[in-house]
Amino acid sequence: MAAAKKKNHNWCGITLLALYGLFTIYASFLLSSLNKGKVIGKLSDETLTGIKEAFILWGVIMIIGAILLLIREYVLKSGQEEVKDTERGVAPHY
Amino acid sequence: MNPYFLEYSLVAIAGLIFGAALERGRMCFVLATNNMIMARDSKILEGILWAFGISVLAFGIIESLGIVPIQAAVTGVFPSGWYDLVGALLFGFGIGLCGACMSGLIFRASSGFTQNWMQLFGILVGTIFFAFLIFPLTNFLYWILHTIPWLSIKPGFSDYIPHEWFGNAVWGPFVVALIFGGFFLVLGLYLTKRRFAKISKERGENYKEPIITWNMLKFKEPYSPRLGGLLFAVVAIIVLLASYFTVHKVTYMGVTTPYGSFDTYILAPFINLYTTVGHYKASFLPKISSNWFQIVPVAIPMTLFVITTFAGATATAILGGEFKWRVPKRKIMFLQNFIGGIFTGVGARIALGCNIGTLWSGFLMFSWAGALFLPTLVLGMYLALKFQQAIW
Numbered sequence: 182m183a184a185a186k187k188k189n190h191n192w193c194g195i196t197l198l199a200l201y202g203l204f205t206i207y208a209s210f211l212l213s214s215l216n217k218g219k220v221i222g223k224l225s226d227e228t229l230t231g232i233k234e235a236f237i238l239w240g241v242i243m244i245i246g247a248i249l250l251l252i253r254e255y256v257l258k259s260g261q262e263e264v265k266d267t268e269r270g271v272a273p274h275y
Numbered sequence: 276m277n278p279y280f281l282e283y284s285l286v287a288i289a290g291l292i293f294g295a296a297l298e299r300g301r302m303c304f305v306l307a308t309n310n311m312i313m314a315r316d317s318k319i320l321e322g323i324l325w326a327f328g329i330s331v332l333a334f335g336i337i338e339s340l341g342i343v344p345i346q347a348a349v350t351g352v353f354p355s356g357w358y359d360l361v362g363a364l365l366f367g368f369g370i371g372l373c374g375a376c377m378s379g380l381i382f383r384a385s386s387g388f389t390q391n392w393m394q395l396f397g398i399l400v401g402t403i404f405f406a407f408l409i410f411p412l413t414n415f416l417y418w419i420l421h422t423i424p425w426l427s428i429k430p431g432f433s434d435y436i437p438h439e440w441f442g443n444a445v446w447g448p449f450v451v452a453l454i455f456g457g458f459f460l461v462l463g464l465y466l467t468k469r470r471f472a473k474i475s476k477e478r479g480e481n482y483k484e485p486i487i488t489w490n491m492l493k494f495k496e497p498y499s500p501r502l503g504g505l506l507f508a509v510v511a512i513i514v515l516l517a518s519y520f521t522v523h524k525v526t527y528m529g530v531t532t533p534y535g536s537f538d539t540y541i542l543a544p545f546i547n548l549y550t551t552v553g554h555y556k557a558s559f560l561p562k563i564s565s566n567w568f569q570i571v572p573v574a575i576p577m578t579l580f581v582i583t584t585f586a587g588a589t590a591t592a593i594l595g596g597e598f599k600w601r602v603p604k605r606k607i608m609f610l611q612n613f614i615g616g617i618f619t620g621v622g623a624r625i626a627l628g629c630n631i632g633t634l635w636s637g638f639l640m641f642s643w644a645g646a647l648f649l650p651t652l653v654l655g656m657y658l659a660l661k662f663q664q665a666i667w
Contacts, residue, residue: 190387194589194598197385201586205579208540215543215573224573231279232574238280239287239579243586250593 195250202243209236278521283579285517286526290580293510294587298386299494299595300503302326303379304630305370308656317466318500325504327638328460330511334639335452337512338437339445343519348448348640349435351525353627355637355644358419362626363633363648367655369618370630372611372663373397377530377619377629381581385588387600390612395534397616402535403542404617405624406567415625416570434642451641467500494595511639518576526576527640529632531623533578535571567624615659622655 212233216224224232253259296302300322307320338348370376373394375383380398384391409415432438437447474482486505490496498506511528518526539548548568592598603609623629626648628636634652637645 190599191593193387193600194593198586198589198593201582201589204540205582208536208574208578208582211540211543212574215539227277228279231277231281232283234277234280235283235287236574236579238284239583243583246586246590250590 191250191254195247195254198250199244199247202240202247205236205240205243209233209240212236282517282521283576285521286514286576286580287583289510289513289517290583291587291590292506292513293580294381294385294584294589295591296498296503296506296510297378297382297584298588298591298597299491299498300500300506301382301497302503302507303382304376304652305374305379305656308653309374309660312657312660317470321463321466321470322498322500322503322507324459324463324466325501326507327504327635328456328458328463329504330508330635331456331459331638332452333508333512334515334641335449335456337515338448339452341445343515343525345435345437345443345445345448347519347523347525349432349438351527352434352640352642353644354419355434355627355633355642355647356419359626359633359637359644359647360651362622362624363651364622364655365618366622366626366629367652367657368659368662369401369615369620369622369655371656371659372615373619377623377631381530381584382588382592385585386592387598389601390603390608393609393612394616394619397613397618398531398534398620398623399538399541399616400613401617401620402531402538402567402624405621406535406538406548409621409625410567411565415567419627434644436641436643448641455638455641463500463504494591511635514576514580515639527632527636529577529628529636530581530584531620531629531632532571532575533581534620535568535624536574536578537581539568539573 209232212224212229216229301319302322303319304323307323310316310318311320337343338345370379373380373391375388375391375394380391380394384395437444437451441447441450471482471484484499486499486501488496491498491502514526514528518524542548548566589598619629623632626633628634628644628648630648630652633644634648635645637643637648
């Protein structure tokens with residue numbers, strides 16, 4: 182009897198990737214307010230702007246990456262393979 | 276272009292590569308140690324040794340050639356001392372309980388290992404515990420910088436081995452790199468040769484492993500230890516050069532202080548972390564410190580680095596068909612990982628870093644931090660292994 186095909190959880194991974202992106206964008210917007218309360222080492226306006234822009238850029242890149250993986254998964258269907266067993270040798274207890 | 280934007284963006288690219296190297300190369304210090312002790316399998320340890328060897332040699336060359344001048348390199352050197360020994364013991368015990376170090380945690384959590392998300396949560400809680408209790412109550416900063424000089428080395432030139440050994444000679448970093456990096460490389464080479472010889476004997480044919488193949492590049496196969504090690508070194512070099520040539524401030528590798536930033540971002544909407552809630556008065560102490568969050572930057576390049584590392588590891592896990600939510604059979608493992616995470620977080624804060632920020636970067640910055648961190652880290656991991664064998 183053929184072994185049962187294991188479930189692919191790629192949609193969870195794609196959601197996770199999008200969440201990293203959203204967290205990065207959220208963190209960028211918090212920076213200014215956090216900087217006001219800082220006791221030591223306040224950031225200058227130039228520094229703050231640069232950091233915020235980089236956070237937003239990378240947040241957007243991660244979300245675009247998630248969308249591309251979504252297309253690969255559900256439009257091109259090239260990601261829908263059997264999930265590999267990586268537990269062995271990588272982590273105990275599973 | 277805004278130099279800070281450029282620095283953070285370049286460091287983010289390094290984070291993506293780091294995530295891929297971690298996930299594809301299975302680079303985890305606990306896994307390397309456990310495999311070596313229990314199964315005599317050196318494959319992952321080889322990757323770590325290659326990473327240390329190549330990167331330390333590269334940093335020696337970069338500093339000796341003056342690409343990053345010694346004067347700039349030492350600005351990033353932080354103090355080392357007794358707290359490396361104490362912190363590494365707690366940290367080693369914590370990661371031993373969790374079965375994953377800071378780098379292993381990132382690639383496992385990113386691949387869907389649920390217990391490692393619990394470890395991450397434990398680290399965040401441990402960091403808060405340290406920030407509001409241990410840090411102010413023990414007057415931690417003062418003890419590090421002033422009171423035990425015979426067990427502490429001050430930052431900068433005082434803890435820069437090339438300066439200690441060879442004064443201001445420009446070739447100093449290269450010679451020190453040759454000693455430390457050479458040691459790691461020779462050990463890595465020896466273990467690789469020994470593993471090849473063992474497999475050749477078992478199979479009855481001459482076994483050789485390619486450094487890189489198309490299947491590795493297409494995420495179909497895990498990376499070879501040498502490719503994983505090489506990518507680690509590339510990442511450390513990108514971080515160093517990006518920081519120096521953009522904002523003229525040297526940054527070494529580190530992932531635990533960014534976890535402190537995660538605490539800040541998650542808790543900031545609810546409580547003011549910069550308040551003096553943790554400002555305890557203890558008359559027997561020479562000086563009162565505020566809570567730890569008050570002395571760390573709001574954002575450092577490595578915060579974005581860690582986020583993109585998670586993203587890189589998740590993306591390669593999906594592309595390699597290895598992403599899967601994995602729940603441990605014994606649910607008690609969640610509690611063990613949470614407690615282990617607290618030990619990990621507190622230990623890393625006491626040692627001023629983890630196996631990346633203090634151990635690896637300690638060698639990269641040519642300070643004693645790495646050498647001090649290593650023995651008690653191994654002892655802590657060994658104790659955790661024995662503890663688990665005793666209770667399970």
